[in-house]
Amino acid sequence: MSVGNRMKVEAYEFELLPLGNSAVIVRLGSGINLATHESVQALIAAVELDPFIGFVECVPSYAAVAVHYDPMLVMRSRSREELGHETIYETVCVRLHLHVEKGQKGSAKLRSRTVEIPVCYGGDFGPDLAFVAEYNGLAEDEVTAIHADAPYLVYMLGFAPGFPYLGGMSERIAAPRRQSPRASIPQGSVGIAGKQTGVYSVSTPGGWQLIGRTPIVLFRPQEMIPSLLRPGDTVRFKPITIEEYDDYIVGER
Numbered sequence: 001m002s003v004g005n006r007m008k009v010e011a012y013e014f015e016l017l018p019l020g021n022s023a024v025i026v027r028l029g030s031g032i033n034l035a036t037h038e039s040v041q042a043l044i045a046a047v048e049l050d051p052f053i054g055f056v057e058c059v060p061s062y063a064a065v066a067v068h069y070d071p072m073l074v075m076r077s078r079s080r081e082e083l084g085h086e087t088i089y090e091t092v093c094v095r096l097h098l099h100v101e102k103g104q105k106g107s108a109k110l111r112s113r114t115v116e117i118p119v120c121y122g123g124d125f126g127p128d129l130a131f132v133a134e135y136n137g138l139a140e141d142e143v144t145a146i147h148a149d150a151p152y153l154v155y156m157l158g159f160a161p162g163f164p165y166l167g168g169m170s171e172r173i174a175a176p177r178r179q180s181p182r183a184s185i186p187q188g189s190v191g192i193a194g195k196q197t198g199v200y201s202v203s204t205p206g207g208w209q210l211i212g213r214t215p216i217v218l219f220r221p222q223e224m225i226p227s228l229l230r231p232g233d234t235v236r237f238k239p240i241t242i243e244e245y246d247d248y249i250v251g252e253r
Contacts, residue, residue, distance in 0.1 A: 014039075014100055016093045022056075022071055024092050026100065027064045032167060036063045037155055041232045046102040052095045053077035060156050060231050062165075067096060114234045117199065117214050119148070119190050120245040125213035132175045132192055132209050143173050144239060147190075147211065152197065152235040162201035162219030162227035166235060169197045181207035188214045190237070201227070215248035 029036030054074035191208030201218035
């Protein structure tokens with residue numbers, strides 16, 4: 001088995017690549033699209049519902065899954081047939097091939113959820129709302145209405161703990177990143193960058209155009225599952241007033 005392996009399950013192609021000495025990247029497509037996202041989620045479901053010995057975790061991206069494993073546990077658990085593989089990496093690749101097949105046959109499904117996130121748009125919470133509106137030839141309330149009207153798919157988490165990359169935003173409110181990133185963006189800020197939208201889960205530097213803020217905490221490190229959102233979730237934004245925002249904050253205390 002070669003280091004990079006392109007395989008096929010029926011008419012479906014995928015590629016296996018090493019990531020260090022304790023992970024395999026399963027590349028399932030290219031670009032940002034729903035079909036590839038569904039393949040990513042199907043593989044994760046197949047592995048997590050029936051993990052092989054030595055499996056640690058799956059980390060998804062737009063078009064691939066990094067499957068992390070414990071090399072020692074994999075080595076100790078190899079069957080007689082698997083002892084013929086030259087490396088632990090090859091053993092994991094063979095095991096993952098079976099999981100890809102399960103995922104593509106639809107025998108494993110992850111649960112999807114719809115999560116409503118309240119957002120107070122504009123004002124001090126959305127200092128770039130005016131720019132996004134002017135850039136697209138719209139009024140500010142039109143940008144707000146368009147942004148809050150669509151359901152968004154959580155493709156992946158990244159950049160910062162719990163930061164969701166959301167797909168489904170209307171191109172009518174797309175806007176370029178800021179030329180000069182801010183040194184600090186408050187937690188909960190809702191931003192736009194190109195054709196994407198997302199929510200800053202922690203306070204961090206960033207260059208997205210800020211159009212609002214949510215009082216909901218997305219990253220909760222003290223909890224067993226620290227991220228409110230997960231890949232595969234659907235997000236709906238709900239516009240709220242500044243008074244309602246303050247009520248949420250008081251209720252969280």
